[in-house]
Amino acid sequence: MFSTLPASRRHFVRHSLTLALGAAALTGQITSQAQTTGDAVASWPSKPVRLVAAFAPGGAVDILARGVGEVLQRETRQPFVVENRTGAGGNIGSDNVAKSPADGYSILFGLDTTFTVNPLIYKSMPFKNSDLRPVMVFASQGMLVSVNPQTGIKTLEQFIARGKEKGLTLGSAGYGTPGHLAASILTHATGAKVNHVPYKGNAPATLAMLSGEVDGGVISSTAMLSHVAAGKITPLAVTTAKRNPLLPDVPSVDELGHKELQQEVLFAAWVPASMPEPLVQKIQAGFEKAMKDGALRERMRINDMVYEGLTGDAAAKRIQALADRYRSLAQATGMKME
Numbered sequence: 001m002f003s004t005l006p007a008s009r010r011h012f013v014r015h016s017l018t019l020a021l022g023a024a025a026l027t028g029q030i031t032s033q034a035q036t037t038g039d040a041v042a043s044w045p046s047k048p049v050r051l052v053a054a055f056a057p058g059g060a061v062d063i064l065a066r067g068v069g070e071v072l073q074r075e076t077r078q079p080f081v082v083e084n085r086t087g088a089g090g091n092i093g094s095d096n097v098a099k100s101p102a103d104g105y106s107i108l109f110g111l112d113t114t115f116t117v118n119p120l121i122y123k124s125m126p127f128k129n130s131d132l133r134p135v136m137v138f139a140s141q142g143m144l145v146s147v148n149p150q151t152g153i154k155t156l157e158q159f160i161a162r163g164k165e166k167g168l169t170l171g172s173a174g175y176g177t178p179g180h181l182a183a184s185i186l187t188h189a190t191g192a193k194v195n196h197v198p199y200k201g202n203a204p205a206t207l208a209m210l211s212g213e214v215d216g217g218v219i220s221s222t223a224m225l226s227h228v229a230a231g232k233i234t235p236l237a238v239t240t241a242k243r244n245p246l247l248p249d250v251p252s253v254d255e256l257g258h259k260e261l262q263q264e265v266l267f268a269a270w271v272p273a274s275m276p277e278p279l280v281q282k283i284q285a286g287f288e289k290a291m292k293d294g295a296l297r298e299r300m301r302i303n304d305m306v307y308e309g310l311t312g313d314a315a316a317k318r319i320q321a322l323a324d325r326y327r328s329l330a331q332a333t334g335m336k337m338e
Contacts, residue, residue, distance in 0.1 A: 041278045044104045048079040054093030054110035055173070056086050056201030060222040060303055064138060064267050065109035067299050071290040082109075086201065089176025090114030091126055094270070098127040102272035104279050108132065111178070112266035116323040118176040120330040132270040134315040135280060136287045139267045139305035142240035143178055144224045144247070146233045147216035148209050156236045156256050159216070163192025171205035171214040174198045178265045179205065181326065182218035182239065188332055189260040209233060220265070221247070221304040239263040246304050266319060267305060284311050 051069050055061040062084060069080035085093035090110045100106035115129050147153045153162055162168060163186070170186075172179025175198050183196040197214050199205040202223035208214045210232055218239065225246060227233040235250045239262055243252050253261040269287065271280060290296060291309055300307060310318055 038278070040103065041276070041282055044279060044282055045076055045078040045080075047105065048081055049104070050100075050106045051080055051082045052093045052097050052106060052108050053082050053084045054086065054090035054108060054114060055084075056203060057084050059173075059202050060141065060220050060305060061109055061111060061267060063222070063303050064300065064305065067296045068109075068138075068269075068287065068290050071293045071296055072286055075286070075289065087174075088122075089118050089174055089180075091118055091122070091176075094132065095126040097270065098131040098272060100272060102275035102279075104271070104275065104283060106272075107135075107283065108270040110268065110270070112137075112268060112319050112322055113176055113178055113181065113326075115319060116326050117181055117330070120327060121176055131273055133273045133275075133280070134319060135269045135271055135284050135311065136291075137266050137268045137308045137310040137315040137318055138287070138291065139300055139308050140264045141221060141267070141305055142238045142244060142252075142264050143182055143218045144221045144228075144238055144250070145182075145216070145218050145236045145253075145261075146209070146224060146228070147236065148212050148214075149232070149234050150212055151215050151234075153216075153236070154234065156251075156253070156258065159236055160186075160190045160192045163187075163190070163194055167193035167195060168216065169195045169197055169214040171197045171199055171208045171217040171219070173202045173205050173219065174200060178220070178263060179218045181329070182261070182263055184334075185261060185263065185329060186218070188329070189258070206233075218263075225304065237261075244304065246302075266308070266322065268315065268319070287311075 051065045053062045053065040065082045069082055073080045085096050091114060094108055094110060094114050097106050097108040119125055145156060147159065153159050170183045172183060180196055180198060183194045186192055187194045199208060202220045205217055205219055206223045209217050210227065224233060228235050235247060237253050237256055238244045238247060238250055240252050241254045241262060244250065271283065
């Protein structure tokens with residue numbers, strides 16, 4: 001049939017057929033990919049899921065990850081395994097997830113400071129913030145300014161005065177952590193001479209304070225509550241606007257007239273940014289359901305995690321607001337890796 005057509009017409013018909021076949025193939029490919037994505041979402045989780053905790057075992061991030069994992073494991077009947085990949089202020093664990101497949105089987109549990117402070121103080125980062133996206137901000141927490149009782153310091157004002165007169169050593173959970181930031185803020189805002197001493201997590205920083213290796217610290221309250229109750233550590237202030245219900249006798253920095261010392265840390269989960277939106281939504285729905293579990297919420301409460309439950313744009317905006325504040329503070333204080 002084609003042989004009876006003029007050459008130009010035959011070329012046009014062949015070209016049209018080629019385009020049509022190509023379009024059909026592309027449509028089939030897109031349909032197939034959509035079907036594959038849909039199947040992956042529908043079957044998630046069909047194998048063990050890694051919850052990568054970017055901070056040390058026994059700390060608040062680890063406690064939260066294990067609590068959420070237990071609920072999700074019970075609901076889905078698939079293992080949710082917490083894997084602690086610690087170091088560099090959360091950079092190591094975050095980088096691990098950033099470079100993992102975006103298939104829902106590697107989820108990061110960490111702190112906002114990895115994304116809000118670390119890019120300001122590290123000369124180079126192993127990943128970009130844009131490599132990961134927050135799924136949920138689970139909770140927030142204030143810090144506790146405290147000292148070893150042997151210092152004789154009883155109040156925040158005495159603490160500041162001692163720092164101005166002789167200087168103080170303050171332990172933290174490491175470079176880029178909330179405690180590191182707090183030490184810089186204290187120096188800048190009050191004029192106290194603070195020597196920041198980084199440790200590998202809240203637990204060793206707390207032990208250093210207990211032993212007198214450092215004078216004090218601005219450390220996650222989760223690590224401090226039992227020692228305060230036992231009288232082994234003297235609490236001076238919480239870095240929140242209001243008093244902490246778990247430490248009702250400890251004043252807030254706001255009521256002491258030091259609003260500039262106000263600070264909180266956010267606990268959140270991130271996934272690779274390239275993850276398909278339907279899968280992100282399914283994971284988010286799993287988190288939202290887990291947050292309704294009474295036992296998990298009580299575990300959070302007794303570990304001084306104030307429920308937030310922010311998702312999507314609200315979660316991203318909350319983290320970005322802290323990033324903007326800390327950028328100004330880092331510039332003003334000269335905070336950097338030491």
